[in-house]
Amino acid sequence: MSPSSIRNRKLIIQKHLLMWYKKNARPLPWRKTKNPYRILLSEIMLQQTQVSRVMLKYPEFVRQFPNFACLAQARTADVIRAWSGMGYNNRALRLQQISRCVINDYGGRLPQDVETLQQLPGIGRYTANAVACFAFGLQTAAVDINEERVLSRLFPQRAQASDIWKLAEQMLPKGKAYDWNQALMELGGIICTATNPQCFECPLKQDCPSAFSTLKKKKPLKRKSQTTIPNRIYRGRIIATLRMIARHRSIEANLLAKTVKPDYSFRQKEWLDKLLDGLLRDGLIQIRSYNKKIYLSLPR
Numbered sequence: 243m244s245p246s247s248i249r250n251r252k253l254i255i256q257k258h259l260l261m262w263y264k265k266n267a268r269p270l271p272w273r274k275t276k277n278p279y280r281i282l283l284s285e286i287m288l289q290q291t292q293v294s295r296v297m298l299k300y301p302e303f304v305r306q307f308p309n310f311a312c313l314a315q316a317r318t319a320d321v322i323r324a325w326s327g328m329g330y331n332n333r334a335l336r337l338q339q340i341s342r343c344v345i346n347d348y349g350g351r352l353p354q355d356v357e358t359l360q361q362l363p364g365i366g367r368y369t370a371n372a373v374a375c376f377a378f379g380l381q382t383a384a385v386d387i388n389e390e391r392v393l394s395r396l397f398p399q400r401a402q403a404s405d406i407w408k409l410a411e412q413m414l415p416k417g418k419a420y421d422w423n424q425a426l427m428e429l430g431g432i433i434c435t436a437t438n439p440q441c442f443e444c445p446l447k448q449d450c451p452s453a454f455s456t457l458k459k460k461k462p463l464k465r466k467s468q469t470t471i472p473n474r475i476y477r478g479r480i481i482a483t484l485r486m487i488a489r490h491r492s493i494e495a496n497l498l499a500k501t502v503k504p505d506y507s508f509r510q511k512e513w514l515d516k517l518l519d520g521l522l523r524d525g526l527i528q529i530r531s532y533n534k535k536i537y538l539s540l541p542r
Protein backbone atom coordinates (compact mmCIF):
# COMPACT_ATOMS: atom_id res chain seq x y z
CA MET A 243 0.00 0.00 0.00
CA SER A 244 1.36 3.41 -0.93
CA PRO A 245 1.64 6.10 1.77
CA SER A 246 -1.20 8.06 0.16
CA SER A 247 -3.58 5.07 0.15
CA ILE A 248 -2.70 4.36 3.80
CA ARG A 249 -3.49 8.00 4.60
CA ASN A 250 -6.78 7.77 2.70
CA ARG A 251 -7.81 4.64 4.55
CA LYS A 252 -7.03 6.29 7.85
CA LEU A 253 -9.14 9.32 6.93
CA ILE A 254 -12.06 7.15 5.82
CA ILE A 255 -11.99 5.12 9.04
CA GLN A 256 -11.85 8.29 11.11
CA LYS A 257 -14.74 9.84 9.23
CA HIS A 258 -17.00 6.78 9.37
CA LEU A 259 -16.37 6.07 13.02
CA LEU A 260 -16.80 9.66 14.19
CA MET A 261 -20.05 10.02 12.23
CA TRP A 262 -21.37 6.79 13.74
CA TYR A 263 -20.37 7.88 17.24
CA LYS A 264 -22.11 11.21 16.87
CA LYS A 265 -25.38 9.43 16.15
CA ASN A 266 -25.02 6.44 18.45
CA ALA A 267 -23.08 7.48 21.55
CA ARG A 268 -24.81 6.34 24.73
CA PRO A 269 -25.58 9.26 27.08
CA LEU A 270 -23.32 7.99 29.85
CA PRO A 271 -23.16 10.41 32.80
CA TRP A 272 -19.35 10.68 32.73
CA ARG A 273 -19.56 11.84 29.12
CA LYS A 274 -21.48 14.92 30.27
CA THR A 275 -18.70 16.26 32.47
CA LYS A 276 -15.11 17.43 32.28
CA ASN A 277 -14.78 17.44 36.07
CA PRO A 278 -11.45 15.65 36.74
CA TYR A 279 -12.72 13.99 39.93
CA ARG A 280 -15.78 12.55 38.20
CA ILE A 281 -13.79 11.43 35.16
CA LEU A 282 -11.22 9.68 37.35
CA LEU A 283 -13.98 8.08 39.43
CA SER A 284 -15.70 6.72 36.32
CA GLU A 285 -12.44 5.36 34.93
CA ILE A 286 -11.62 3.52 38.13
CA MET A 287 -15.16 2.19 38.44
CA LEU A 288 -15.13 0.97 34.84
CA GLN A 289 -11.85 -0.90 35.21
CA GLN A 290 -13.40 -4.15 36.37
CA THR A 291 -17.12 -3.50 36.29
CA GLN A 292 -19.73 -3.44 33.53
CA VAL A 293 -21.09 -0.11 32.31
CA SER A 294 -24.64 -0.98 33.43
CA ARG A 295 -23.52 -1.49 37.03
CA VAL A 296 -21.33 1.60 37.06
CA MET A 297 -24.27 3.68 35.79
CA LEU A 298 -26.20 2.77 38.93
CA LYS A 299 -23.39 3.27 41.41
CA TYR A 300 -21.67 6.34 39.92
CA PRO A 301 -24.39 8.96 40.70
CA GLU A 302 -24.90 7.52 44.16
CA PHE A 303 -21.15 7.66 44.93
CA VAL A 304 -20.87 11.20 43.54
CA ARG A 305 -23.76 12.29 45.77
CA GLN A 306 -22.06 10.87 48.86
CA PHE A 307 -18.51 11.98 47.93
CA PRO A 308 -18.83 14.88 45.46
CA ASN A 309 -15.14 15.80 45.23
CA PHE A 310 -11.57 14.93 46.20
CA ALA A 311 -11.81 16.80 49.51
CA CYS A 312 -14.92 14.91 50.68
CA LEU A 313 -13.45 11.56 49.74
CA ALA A 314 -10.10 12.37 51.34
CA GLN A 315 -11.76 13.31 54.64
CA ALA A 316 -14.21 10.42 54.75
CA ARG A 317 -13.88 7.47 57.06
CA THR A 318 -12.41 4.59 55.09
CA ALA A 319 -15.13 2.30 56.40
CA ASP A 320 -17.76 4.60 54.85
CA VAL A 321 -15.95 4.59 51.49
CA ILE A 322 -15.84 0.78 51.50
CA ARG A 323 -19.52 0.72 52.43
CA ALA A 324 -20.36 3.11 49.60
CA TRP A 325 -18.51 0.84 47.16
CA SER A 326 -20.92 -2.00 47.94
CA GLY A 327 -21.99 -3.99 44.87
CA MET A 328 -18.97 -3.02 42.78
CA GLY A 329 -16.53 -5.75 43.81
CA TYR A 330 -12.74 -5.40 43.90
CA ASN A 331 -12.86 -3.19 46.99
CA ASN A 332 -9.18 -2.27 46.65
CA ARG A 333 -10.31 0.28 44.07
CA ALA A 334 -12.27 2.19 46.72
CA LEU A 335 -9.15 2.41 48.88
CA ARG A 336 -7.02 3.48 45.93
CA LEU A 337 -9.47 6.21 45.07
CA GLN A 338 -9.30 7.53 48.61
CA GLN A 339 -5.48 7.37 48.59
CA ILE A 340 -5.44 9.33 45.32
CA SER A 341 -7.84 11.91 46.80
CA ARG A 342 -5.58 12.36 49.85
CA CYS A 343 -2.55 12.78 47.58
CA VAL A 344 -4.41 15.36 45.48
CA ILE A 345 -5.39 17.32 48.59
CA ASN A 346 -2.07 17.04 50.43
CA ASP A 347 0.44 17.20 47.57
CA TYR A 348 -1.27 19.01 44.70
CA GLY A 349 -3.35 21.70 46.40
CA GLY A 350 -6.62 19.92 45.69
CA ARG A 351 -6.16 19.82 41.92
CA LEU A 352 -5.57 16.67 39.95
CA PRO A 353 -2.32 16.99 37.97
CA GLN A 354 -2.89 17.35 34.24
CA ASP A 355 0.13 15.70 32.69
CA VAL A 356 0.33 11.98 32.05
CA GLU A 357 3.67 11.40 33.81
CA THR A 358 2.54 12.99 37.08
CA LEU A 359 -0.83 11.24 36.94
CA GLN A 360 0.98 7.92 36.67
CA GLN A 361 2.77 8.63 39.93
CA LEU A 362 -0.50 8.64 41.85
CA PRO A 363 -1.38 5.41 43.68
CA GLY A 364 -2.51 2.71 41.28
CA ILE A 365 -2.86 4.87 38.16
CA GLY A 366 -1.45 3.08 35.14
CA ARG A 367 -0.76 4.16 31.58
CA TYR A 368 -4.33 3.77 30.33
CA THR A 369 -6.02 5.60 33.23
CA ALA A 370 -3.48 8.46 33.15
CA ASN A 371 -4.00 8.97 29.41
CA ALA A 372 -7.77 8.61 29.63
CA VAL A 373 -8.03 11.22 32.41
CA ALA A 374 -5.63 13.58 30.59
CA CYS A 375 -7.73 13.27 27.44
CA PHE A 376 -11.29 13.21 28.86
CA ALA A 377 -10.82 15.75 31.67
CA PHE A 378 -8.09 18.04 30.34
CA GLY A 379 -8.48 17.75 26.58
CA LEU A 380 -5.00 16.35 25.95
CA GLN A 381 -4.66 14.98 22.42
CA THR A 382 -3.54 11.55 23.46
CA ALA A 383 -4.43 7.93 22.76
CA ALA A 384 -6.04 5.92 25.57
CA VAL A 385 -5.87 2.23 24.75
CA ASP A 386 -8.21 0.14 26.86
CA ILE A 387 -9.18 -3.43 26.07
CA ASN A 388 -11.98 -2.36 23.68
CA GLU A 389 -9.84 0.08 21.77
CA GLU A 390 -7.07 -2.48 21.49
CA ARG A 391 -9.45 -5.09 20.07
CA VAL A 392 -10.95 -2.77 17.46
CA LEU A 393 -7.56 -1.51 16.28
CA SER A 394 -6.08 -4.97 16.08
CA ARG A 395 -9.02 -6.13 13.94
CA LEU A 396 -8.76 -3.10 11.68
CA PHE A 397 -4.98 -3.42 11.34
CA PRO A 398 -4.20 -7.08 12.02
CA GLN A 399 -0.64 -7.04 10.72
CA ARG A 400 0.37 -3.74 12.22
CA ALA A 401 -1.18 -4.45 15.58
CA GLN A 402 0.74 -7.69 15.85
CA ALA A 403 4.01 -6.27 14.65
CA SER A 404 4.08 -2.95 16.42
CA ASP A 405 3.16 -1.41 19.70
CA ILE A 406 -0.60 -0.92 19.75
CA TRP A 407 -0.11 2.41 21.53
CA LYS A 408 1.98 3.68 18.63
CA LEU A 409 -0.72 2.65 16.18
CA ALA A 410 -3.39 4.31 18.35
CA GLU A 411 -1.41 7.55 18.43
CA GLN A 412 -1.00 7.52 14.64
CA MET A 413 -4.74 7.04 14.20
CA LEU A 414 -5.75 10.04 16.34
CA PRO A 415 -7.66 12.62 14.29
CA LYS A 416 -6.26 16.08 14.88
CA GLY A 417 -8.05 17.92 17.69
CA LYS A 418 -10.63 15.14 18.17
CA ALA A 419 -8.95 12.82 20.62
CA TYR A 420 -11.88 12.88 23.07
CA ASP A 421 -14.51 11.77 20.54
CA TRP A 422 -12.12 9.39 18.81
CA ASN A 423 -11.16 7.51 21.97
CA GLN A 424 -14.75 7.40 23.15
CA ALA A 425 -15.88 6.21 19.72
CA LEU A 426 -13.36 3.36 19.60
CA MET A 427 -14.32 2.28 23.10
CA GLU A 428 -18.02 2.50 22.25
CA LEU A 429 -17.59 0.43 19.11
CA GLY A 430 -15.55 -2.16 21.02
CA GLY A 431 -18.11 -2.20 23.84
CA ILE A 432 -21.30 -2.68 21.83
CA ILE A 433 -20.46 -3.75 18.22
CA CYS A 434 -16.93 -5.09 17.87
CA THR A 435 -17.24 -7.25 20.94
CA ALA A 436 -14.78 -9.97 21.92
CA THR A 437 -16.89 -13.02 21.19
CA ASN A 438 -19.66 -12.06 18.81
CA PRO A 439 -18.84 -8.96 16.77
CA GLN A 440 -21.84 -7.47 15.00
CA CYS A 441 -20.08 -6.77 11.71
CA PHE A 442 -23.38 -6.18 9.88
CA GLU A 443 -24.05 -3.23 12.17
CA CYS A 444 -20.51 -1.89 12.08
CA PRO A 445 -19.80 1.49 10.48
CA LEU A 446 -16.33 0.21 9.50
CA LYS A 447 -17.34 -3.02 7.79
CA GLN A 448 -16.20 -1.70 4.39
CA ASP A 449 -12.79 -0.77 5.80
CA CYS A 450 -12.10 -3.78 7.99
CA PRO A 451 -10.08 -6.81 6.84
CA SER A 452 -11.43 -8.84 9.77
CA ALA A 453 -15.10 -8.26 8.92
CA PHE A 454 -17.42 -11.30 8.63
CA SER A 455 -15.48 -14.23 7.26
CA THR A 456 -12.14 -13.83 8.94
CA LEU A 457 -13.48 -13.67 12.47
CA LYS A 458 -14.29 -16.97 13.99
CA LYS A 459 -16.88 -16.74 16.68
CA LYS A 460 -15.43 -18.08 19.84
CA LYS A 461 -17.29 -20.97 21.34
CA PRO A 462 -18.29 -20.28 24.90
CA LEU A 463 -15.82 -21.91 27.24
CA LYS A 464 -17.14 -25.01 28.93
CA ARG A 465 -17.30 -24.29 32.59
CA LYS A 466 -15.24 -26.63 34.67
CA SER A 467 -17.18 -28.00 37.56
CA GLN A 468 -16.19 -25.77 40.41
CA THR A 469 -15.07 -27.70 43.43
CA THR A 470 -13.37 -24.90 45.33
CA ILE A 471 -14.52 -21.32 45.67
CA PRO A 472 -11.73 -18.86 44.86
CA ASN A 473 -10.36 -16.79 47.73
CA ARG A 474 -11.37 -13.54 46.09
CA ILE A 475 -15.01 -14.60 46.61
CA TYR A 476 -14.36 -15.14 50.31
CA ARG A 477 -12.59 -11.77 50.48
CA GLY A 478 -15.71 -10.19 49.00
CA ARG A 479 -17.94 -12.04 51.46
CA ILE A 480 -15.86 -10.89 54.41
CA ILE A 481 -16.07 -7.24 53.35
CA ALA A 482 -19.79 -7.61 52.65
CA THR A 483 -20.31 -9.02 56.17
CA LEU A 484 -18.25 -6.25 57.78
CA ARG A 485 -20.27 -3.65 55.89
CA MET A 486 -23.41 -4.90 57.59
CA ILE A 487 -22.01 -4.49 61.08
CA ALA A 488 -22.89 -1.24 62.81
CA ARG A 489 -20.22 1.46 63.06
CA HIS A 490 -17.65 1.02 65.82
CA ARG A 491 -18.61 -2.64 66.16
CA SER A 492 -16.49 -5.64 65.25
CA ILE A 493 -17.00 -9.36 64.77
CA GLU A 494 -15.02 -12.26 66.19
CA ALA A 495 -12.87 -13.99 63.55
CA ASN A 496 -14.28 -17.52 63.91
CA LEU A 497 -17.83 -16.26 63.82
CA LEU A 498 -17.00 -14.27 60.70
CA ALA A 499 -15.39 -17.35 59.14
CA LYS A 500 -18.53 -19.40 59.83
CA THR A 501 -20.65 -16.65 58.32
CA VAL A 502 -18.75 -16.55 55.03
CA LYS A 503 -17.97 -20.29 54.91
CA PRO A 504 -20.55 -22.34 56.80
CA ASP A 505 -18.38 -25.50 56.75
CA TYR A 506 -15.41 -23.66 58.29
CA SER A 507 -13.57 -25.58 60.99
CA PHE A 508 -10.48 -24.87 63.11
CA ARG A 509 -8.46 -27.10 60.79
CA GLN A 510 -8.77 -24.31 58.21
CA LYS A 511 -7.30 -21.68 60.51
CA GLU A 512 -4.18 -21.30 58.38
CA TRP A 513 -6.35 -20.56 55.34
CA LEU A 514 -8.33 -17.98 57.33
CA ASP A 515 -5.17 -16.34 58.69
CA LYS A 516 -3.74 -15.95 55.18
CA LEU A 517 -6.99 -14.47 53.92
CA LEU A 518 -7.14 -11.97 56.79
CA ASP A 519 -3.44 -11.09 56.39
CA GLY A 520 -4.10 -10.22 52.74
CA LEU A 521 -7.08 -8.02 53.61
CA LEU A 522 -5.11 -6.33 56.38
CA ARG A 523 -2.16 -5.70 54.05
CA ASP A 524 -4.52 -4.13 51.51
CA GLY A 525 -5.93 -1.85 54.22
CA LEU A 526 -9.45 -3.24 53.86
CA ILE A 527 -9.92 -4.45 57.43
CA GLN A 528 -8.84 -3.64 60.94
CA ILE A 529 -7.92 -6.31 63.49
CA ARG A 530 -7.72 -6.15 67.27
CA SER A 531 -7.29 -8.87 69.84
CA TYR A 532 -9.14 -9.11 73.12
CA ASN A 533 -9.24 -12.00 75.60
CA LYS A 534 -7.18 -14.21 73.25
CA LYS A 535 -9.70 -13.71 70.49
CA ILE A 536 -9.37 -11.81 67.22
CA TYR A 537 -11.99 -9.20 66.25
CA LEU A 538 -12.43 -7.63 62.85
CA SER A 539 -14.01 -4.47 61.49
CA LEU A 540 -13.72 -2.15 58.50
CA PRO A 541 -10.92 0.42 58.89
CA ARG A 542 -11.98 3.52 60.83
Ligand code: SF4
Pocket residue numbers: 392395396433434435439440441444445446447450451452453454457
Ligand atom coordinates in the same frame (compact mmCIF):
# COMPACT_ATOMS: atom_id res chain seq x y z
S1 SF4 B 1 -16.24 -5.00 10.82
FE1 SF4 B 1 -16.48 -6.47 12.45
S2 SF4 B 1 -14.42 -6.99 13.08
FE2 SF4 B 1 -14.26 -5.14 11.86
S3 SF4 B 1 -14.31 -3.47 13.31
FE3 SF4 B 1 -16.41 -3.83 12.65
S4 SF4 B 1 -17.28 -5.27 14.13
FE4 SF4 B 1 -15.05 -5.29 14.36
